[in-house]
Amino acid sequence: MTILEKDHRVGAVRGTALFVAAIVGPGILTLPALAAAQAGPASLITLGVLLVVSAPIAFTFAALHAATPTAHGIAGYASAAFGSLAGRLVTAWFRYGVPIGVPALGLIGGEYVAEATGGDKATVVTVAAAICAVAVIASILYRAGSGILTLLLSIALILLIATTAVLALPHGDTANLTPFAPNGVVAVAASALVLTWVLTGWEAVTNFTGVLRDPRRTLPKATAATLVIVALLYAAVAAPEILVLGPTAGGSAAPVAALLRIAVGPIGAVVAAIIAVIIATGNSLAYVGSLAELDSRAAGAPEGARAQRSARLRALAVPIAIIIAGLAAAALTPISTDELVSLCAGSQVPVYILGLAAGIKIFPAYSRLWWLSVFSTAAVAVLLVPAGFYLLVPAVIAVAVVGQSRIARRAEVADR
Secondary structure, three states, X not given: OOOOOOOOOEOHHHHHHHHHHHHOOHHHHOHHHXXXXXHHHHHHHHHHXXXXXXXXXXXXXXXXXXXXXXXXXXXXXXXXXXXXHHHHHHHXXXXXXXXXXXXXXXXHHHHHHHHHHOOOHHHHHXXXXXXXXXXXXXXXXXXXHOOHHHHHHHHHXXXXXXXHHHHHHHHOOHHHHOOOOOOHHHHHHHHHHHHHHHHOXXXXXXXXXXXXXXXXXXXXXXXXXXHHHHHHHHHHHHHHHHHHHHHHHHHOOOHHHHHHHHHHOOHHHHHHHHHHHHHHHHHHHHHHHHHHHHHHHHOOOOOOHHHHHHHHHHXXXXXHHHHXXXXXXXXXXXXXXXXXXXXXXXXXXXXXXXXHHHHHHHOOOOOHHHHHHHHHHHHHHOOHHHHHHHHHHHHHHHHHHHHHHHHHHHHHHXXX
């Protein structure tokens, strides 16, 4: 058996590992500290609320899969509820909007490596390019990152973050919990904008239903396990940052490195860099793999390993170009990692809204699942406010998709 198993369906354990890799991105290393800089210890409550909100979002998607077993991912749910155009919109947003986030994942890993080695921008971009290359090559050669490598990455992530918490917490001081909300209630609410990306990732998870063994039974189990693991991981990062770093939690570009430096000395920055690269690689594998699944599935799954690799390569042609463009922009322009993340998130928000709103149409009115869909859709719709300017990207994509559909329809009428 190779380190990446080829085209085998996975059970609940590996499914959970795949989901964790998709949900927990490098943002876990920075977002809690940024929120703490705004709201102080009260940011822990904001983080908790967002993690709680992620539960109905996750189970809405799981219920949609159970209700529409022939549909594939959010695009399938949107098509079943609102028609084929809605499905094409979701596919286009995911195919053309999400890939710009992949170089951002790599850049976060690169920034931690640069912090540990004293490197410069060239170090950051080189590490980012290597992470992206691993994700692309693995997703072409092997199905959606579903092999044992993803399992190992997720296990390593859990162990490393848990180790960080265990080593750092003895240096904590409960005095750092006061003042609890130093900048007032408004700042606590504002910190939610920084942490909204805690909710993202489930749109990629739904594209992996095709690699699950017996998804009707496996999907709910993997979803529940993922929710618990993600909550524990964020708590293991956020609580030590508040208790150990205190008011300086948001002042470091690499807060986990600062934690480990306090706990174990200079070697801590090296350990933090390892954590960052592991998370960035796992998250990139999950996202690029889901892009390959989305398009290759739409084109029909060919027989044979070589044909499947060719299909995944064709599916990833445009995303690869976007990833390369993002890396080039990072290397040659002042564009920041935050801006790349925001560009990606601007397309994720409408994907979520259409996917969750599908439940309002599909589930019986006023049923438990219907209300779950209503709540989830409303919660995600709030993200339209912080998305703001970055919604221009999905808007342009939507205009192109609708225009292409109209041209195709007119051509079809003319041929009759």
